[in-house]
Every structure is written in structure tokens, then in C-alpha cells.
Amino acid sequence: MEKHLNRVMEEITNQPGVYGCVLSDHQGLCLGAHGQASTESSGVITALAEQALKLEPKSVMPIISLENDNRQLIIRRHGVLTCGIYKSVCN
């Protein structure tokens, strides 16, 4: 059932630099989280993706990148799914 989804999230988290990922549906409910990503962040991630989509509604779904000095969060929405990937940035 959700084994495939868990395996996909595990593969993503094993990528270099990635330390967590989260998946949520269109209402912000968490579908799955892996690594150091909290399930509570799914609502915020979905809301961010919705707000970013309002900037240019006719264009494709935007990729949102939130950064600080050593961490990065990449968000993208596709259909009803919103995913977020936590990465560590080494300068």
C-alpha cells in the first residue's frame, strides 16, 4: 500500500545533502515524512506553495526555495500533492 511511497521518500533522503522530506495533500494534511522533517510542517509547506502560485496563476507551478546560511527547503506542488525537501547547504 504505502510501501512504495515510503521507499520513494527513503531514496530521496539518501541523496547527498538531503536530510529530510515531507509530502502533503492539497489541504495540507501530511501524507508522509522521512528523515528530519516533521509532519507538522506539511500545512505550512502547502500554504506557501498556494501563495506562490497566486503570484503568477497562469504560469507553471513554481519551485520555492527557502534558504539560510546552511540549510535549504525546496517546495513544489503538482496537482494535489505538495512536496518539500530539506537540504543542507555547504558553502
Added chain:
Amino acid sequence: MGCCYSFFCNDDSSSQAGEPTERTHLLVNPVSINTTVVHANSEDYIFRNANTLPKKTDEQSALNRILQETATNVIDVAALDSHNLQHHEYLERMKHYNVKVQQVMGNNRNALSYKVKLSLLQDIPMPEKVMMSEPINPEDIKLINSFLSSAVASIQDIKVEHKENLVEPFGINC
């Protein structure tokens, strides 16, 4: 009524030589009082002067008096307005109104900004800093796109597999 009044007024002025009666005007002409001229119409001056064969200077002085009398009676509203507002007064009022507008804007900043704020984007002080920031890494785009596509595919695989009966009978044995 107005015709009767004017008729009697003219009669009074000619017969009683401007002495105050119940029909004389309340607002008398100050020029005519000072110069002790009979309060009468301007036509009477001309006729009287013409009948008594005056000199040219008398006629001229009578005309000047009429002109002066008329000038004192006239109230020039436009001239009063222009006199009141000088150029520096315009500037002073402009400064005063600007100060007032700034005060109102400062007091109601929250309410006004709530009405004006219709767009999601706000002005930022140094836009070139944001514009000069590096775009997102292509590898990250590839990473999140692959994650999304595989996640969508895996979500579609999720199906409810019921192993037991969805409807459980209760209390049928008895």
C-alpha cells in the same frame, strides 16, 4: 408693493430734502451725509446742474461726486477674495495642509495600509540585492521534479485492501 415704496421714497427725498422719516433708508450713504448733499438719484444731479447753467467745473465735480458715491456703494466681492489670499498665504496653507495629511496618514497607517494592500507583493527597499541572488540550482530542480513524479506515481498505487468484512454483524446470534 415694491413700486409703491420706491415712489414714496422718491417723493420724500424731493420734498423733505433727506430728513429722516419712517420711509428713509436705514443704511444711509456716508458720502452724502458728510458732504451734506441731498440724498437723491444721480439723474437729479445732472438735471439740476443742467437747469441752473453750471460751469464745467461744477459739472465735473458733480460727476466726480457721483462716481465717488457709486464707488463707495459698490462691494467688489472678487476683489475682496483676491485681497485675502496673497501668494505667501497660499504657500502657508499648502504647508499646513501637507502637515495635516501627514498626521492623518501617520495616525491611520494601519487602517489605510489594510485598504491599499491589495497585492501579495510588497515594495522592498533594496530590490537589486534580491534580483542579484543566484537562481535555484538545476540539480535541485531535477531532484524535486523526480521526487514529485515518483511520489505521484506511488500515491496512485495506494489502494484500500480490505481483508475483513466491512460490515460486521452484531447480535444476530440471538
